[in-house]
Amino acid sequence: NSSFLKKTKKNESKEIKNVIFIIVESYLSVTSDLTVNGHEITPFLNSLKRNENVYFNGNMQSNICAGESSDGQFIYLTGLLPLRSEITITKAKYNDLPSLAKAFKKMGIKKSKMIIPTQPSLWEQNLMCKAYGIEELYSNLDYRQPTGESISRELNDEEVFELAVQSDNSTTEPYFSIILTMSMHEPYSSPIEHDFTLEDTSLPEKYRNYLIACHYTDTQIAKYFNYLQSTGLSSRS
Numbered sequence: 689n690s691s692f693l694k695k696t697k698k699n700e701s702k703e704i705k706n707v708i709f710i711i712v713e714s715y716l717s718v719t720s721d722l723t724v725n726g727h728e729i730t731p732f733l734n735s736l737k738r739n740e741n742v743y744f745n746g747n748m749q750s751n752i753c754a755g756e757s758s759d760g761q762f763i764y765l766t767g768l769l770p771l772r773s774e775i776t777i778t779k780a781k782y783n784d785l786p787s788l789a790k791a792f793k794k795m796g797i798k799k800s801k802m803i804i805p806t807q808p809s810l811w812e813q814n815l816m817c818k819a820y821g822i823e824e825l826y827s828n829l830d831y832r833q834p835t836g837e838s839i840s841r842e843l844n845d846e847e848v849f850e851l852a853v854q855s856d857n858s859t860t861e862p863y864f865s866i867i868l869t870m871s872m873h874e875p876y877s878s879p880i881e882h883d884f885t886l887e888d889t890s891l892p893e894k895y896r897n898y899l900i901a902c903h904y905t906d907t908q909i910a911k912y913f914n915y916l917q918s919t920g921l922s923s924r925s
Contacts, residue, residue, distance in 0.1 A: 704796045704862045706921065709788070710909065711764065713757060714872040717746065719902045724886050729899050732910035758811045765789070765820050765866070781815035790821040792864045799823060799863040803852045805843035805870040822866070826855050844880070845871040845908040853915060869908070872901045880904050 720737065722729045737744045751769050752759035758777045759770040765787050770776035789800040801824035808814040808827045817825045828843045831851045843851065852867050871880055876897035879885070881904040886896045915921075 706862050707788075707792060707797065707864045708916070709764070709864070709866045710912075711761065711866065711868050712872065712905065712909075713868065713870050714874070715902070715905075716898075719899065720746070722899070724888055724891070724899060727884070727886070727903075729902050730906040732906045732913070758816070761811075761816070761866075761868075777812045777816055781812050781819055783819055785819045785821075787820040787822075789823075789864055793821065797862045797864050799859060799861045800865075801826060801855055801863060802866040802868070803848060803855060804828075804868045805845075805848045824855070826851050830854075842870060845869045845905050846911075849908050849912040849915075852912065856919075856921065867912075869905055871908075872898070872905050874898075876901065881907075 719729045721734055728734055736742045737746075751763060753770045753772055753776070755762070755770055755775040755777055758775070762768065762770050762776050762780060766785050768786075771779065792800065800822045802813070802817055802822050803826045804810075804813055806813070806828060808825055808829065813827070814825055817823075828839060828841065831843055831847055832838060848867065848869055852865065855865070856863075876894040879897050879900040881900050884900055884903050886899060888896070891899075
């Protein structure tokens with residue numbers, strides 16, 4: 689997992705800002721600044737690294753255990769290390785945990801929400817949101833296609849950020865938002881993005897498909913950041 693924390697604000701006259709935390713699933717650090725066939729794999733995230741207003745830490749030590757992705761969320765949202773002997777969320781879901789959501793609430797950011805690409809019960813997200821003090825959980829059950837129809841499958845990252853936009857438009861209060869991506873997760877049996885190809889046959893096919901997925905997710909993050917800036921939700925000052 690990798691994460692990017694973005695402070696945003698809706699009104700220049702207010703001191704309280706929105707905070708948006710994007711957790712990127714299955715992000716290998718080797719993709720940062722990687723170029724294949726003359727193409728940057730993650731050009732937008734690379735541009736953030738070079739931005740003087742962005743703090744980049746490229747020397748993080750992984751502390752996840754048997755809980756893997758759920759351990760990553762636990763570390764990010766509580767600042768605590770996971771259990772070594774068992775999957776942390778099996779015990780943590782029944783506890784009132786210290787968390788970023790609760791800390792931000794004390795600072796005046798009253799609203800908190802999480803946007804996930806799966807059903808609420810996967811990885812115990814519904815129960816863990818309660819433990820973290822996160823008030824709203826948006827899942828694939830909340831996503832509506834342009835036709836208005838719901839879908840039962842896992843959301844791709846374009847749909848995840850569309851759901852995030854829908855949730856952003858539903859509130860005028862300062863908020864803390866956690867967005868979980870998924871499209872960089874295996875299987876890598878076929879390319880997720882078809883207008884971006886890598887022709888380096890020296891790379892295994894699954895690895896090429898993974899890198900294409902990284903480029904796809906990078907594009908979706910860039911689109912979401914552009915939305916934040918175009919709507920006045922984002923400020924780099």
